[in-house]
Structure formats: structure tokens, C-alpha cells
Amino acid sequence: MNEADYKELKKGGMMRQKEAGLFSVRLHVVGGQLTAGQLRAIEEAADRFGRGTVHLTSRQGVEIPFVPTDSLAALKEFLSRSGVGVGVCGPTVRTVTACQGCRVCPSGAIDSPALADAVDRQFYGKPVPHKFKVGISGCANNCIKAEENDIGIKGFVQPRWSGNACTFCNISEAVCPTKVVRIPEDSGSVEAVDLAGCIGCGDCIEACPSGAMAEESRGYQIFAGGKFGRIPSLGKKILGILRTPEEVVAAIAAVVDFFRAHGKAKERFGATLRRTGLPALEINIKERMVRNP
Amino acid sequence: MNPSLDITGDVCPMTFVKVKMALQKIAPSGQLNVMLREEALKNVISSLKAEGHKVILTERRDTVFLLEVEKNAAGA
Numbered sequence: 285m286n287e288a289d290y291k292e293l294k295k296g297g298m299m300r301q302k303e304a305g306l307f308s309v310r311l312h313v314v315g316g317q318l319t320a321g322q323l324r325a326i327e328e329a330a331d332r333f334g335r336g337t338v339h340l341t342s343r344q345g346v347e348i349p350f351v352p353t354d355s356l357a358a359l360k361e362f363l364s365r366s367g368v369g370v371g372v373c374g375p376t377v378r379t380v381t382a383c384q385g386c387r388v389c390p391s392g393a394i395d396s397p398a399l400a401d402a403v404d405r406q407f408y409g410k411p412v413p414h415k416f417k418v419g420i421s422g423c424a425n426n427c428i429k430a431e432e433n434d435i436g437i438k439g440f441v442q443p444r445w446s447g448n449a450c451t452f453c454n455i456s457e458a459v460c461p462t463k464v465v466r467i468p469e470d471s472g473s474v475e476a477v478d479l480a481g482c483i484g485c486g487d488c489i490e491a492c493p494s495g496a497m498a499e500e501s502r503g504y505q506i507f508a509g510g511k512f513g514r515i516p517s518l519g520k521k522i523l524g525i526l527r528t529p530e531e532v533v534a535a536i537a538a539v540v541d542f543f544r545a546h547g548k549a550k551e552r553f554g555a556t557l558r559r560t561g562l563p564a565l566e567i568n569i570k571e572r573m574v575r576n577p
Numbered sequence: 578m579n580p581s582l583d584i585t586g587d588v589c590p591m592t593f594v595k596v597k598m599a600l601q602k603i604a605p606s607g608q609l610n611v612m613l614r615e616e617a618l619k620n621v622i623s624s625l626k627a628e629g630h631k632v633i634l635t636e637r638r639d640t641v642f643l644l645e646v647e648k649n650a651a652g653a
Binding site: 453454458459487490493 | 615618626632636644
């Protein structure tokens, strides 16, 4: 087997191990969700084709290590019959990670696994200049660590203050973790929250005794250009708060195309953005989203 | 004069546990004054609201807040 063959196998999720003739086979997992049936198939596959172990990756993936070269085809065939996909590596859109979201977690503001599915369906394994990771946190608690991803998404709870219901107790100001709540002196004013600095945690709403601070809407906050690895850097907030999963998918489509147009091989998206500047990306996305709403 | 409870020396989850225990001794729609620190505000108030109690008056003395809690009418 030559280097080109190894590279092709790697793109298809078959990673060459240190020891010649062995591969660690990456599986397709979306948002960390697997059915019990898939788990049983993975168990059997690890026993039959590997050495009876699996590795849980740092981004919610599963790999079956110690698979000999001559078992790769049979393993792939077995997995596909059992409803388990094989993963990807190389310069592609990688595993989409997600928390359990609002259907399971009391803190969840958005349905992260459903959004992960939608993103995965459209982008998983698609070619890009360099590896491209998407992570989806259901709320500001950010268990998925959105800013470590090329595109990170966080559920956002937008508060709205109604002066006529307010008792001016200052509790929402006191609990706001970023101190962007400033309750006006009188009930005639309208703005009490500086949304530019708001992280959408909803603490002010939860703590407000009178109901004056209420949920205006839920949405999606987007971060671009994050990575970890050797030289970590955090993704930067882009766009405003998006309102629907469809808008998020459209924004990611625009980002991926921007990366294809401006990114260089072996360059992570954050480095591309440092060259082009964030405004170039945001203008591009907004223009596209206006053209194809 | 309402019965009062000082949880300024407690941390979560004892803050809410103590409020809950104090409310058990109070009749439906009765009132309890609670004195607590800023860190406990969000959890205590959101838990009270979730159980149908009302926080009807608040006052601040530096970093200590005084809440007047009205127990829910069901008395649960």
C-alpha cells in the first residue's frame, strides 16, 4: 500500500495505526447520538474485526482500533448492513457535535441534536480546504465548547423588559453574569438590556420576581474560526442572533463556500479569517442570505 | 410580623432546602421573609417560582437581599 492509498483510506475514516497493517476505523456519529441497536452492532464489529475494544474520541466519535487491512472491506460492509456509517478524516467537514438540547436538558434553549442532524445531512464529509468542525451547544452554559470549533453555535434566550410590570428591585442587574442589565429609573424607558454584551443565559428572566423580565425569543448565536490543537484560538461572534435552524444551515453554507473561495490548503478557517477580516465574511453571508432567504 | 429566615451563610443547594423547610411550617398563602446573598438569588427565586410561590417584595442592603415570599395557595 502506498502513501496515496493511505490518504484515500484516511479520508474514508480508516486511520493507519502505528503498527503496519492495522487501522483504527472511525464511525459516523452525529451529535453524540447512537441507538442501542447501533451500539450492539458496534460491539459485534469490535469483537469480530478488531480486538474487542472501541475508543471514544474527544469529539463524540467512536473508533474501532486494531482492524487488519484485509478486514476493512468486510467491516465496512457489516457496519453498513447494521445501520452504522463509517466516518471521515482529512480536509472535510467533520463530526458535528451537540449536547442533548431542549428535549432532554432543563437548561436547553434549542434542539441541538435536530440541528446537528440537519447540518450533518448537508455538510458531513464534504471537501473543504482543511478540516472543518461544527459544534452545537443548546444554551449559554456551552457544554459543547462552541468557540473551539470552526463554526460554533449556542442557544440564546433573549430577554425583554417591561417597565410597567417592574418593581425596580435590581435583582436582574445583580444576577446578570456579564452585567449588561441596567434597569432604567422609570417604567417609561424601554431598553434595559445591552444585547451586544448579552450571552443569552436567561438568568435575569429566571430570577425576576415580578415577570417584568421575560423571554422575548430564542435563537442561535454563531461563532466562527475557533480551533484547539497546537495553537488554540477561540471563535469570534458573527452575525446577530439567528432565528431558525434553516437560517443557521444557510449561514453555514455561506461560511463553507467562503472558506472554499478564500481558504488555502492546510489552513484552518480561523487563519483564513485573520487574512480576510471578519467583516468580509459577514458581508458575504448577509448578501447571500438576502438573495436566498 | 412574618417569620424570617437568614440563609446568608448557606450555599446552594442548602439555600433552597432551608427555604423549603421554612415554608412547610407556614400556612397556604402565608408569608416568609428570606435574607440571602446575591449568589443565591437566581436559584432560590427560580425554584420558588417553579413551585408556585410568589416573591412579592424585595429590598436590598448592600449585597444582602430581603425577599418576602408568599406561599402558594395549595400549601404544597
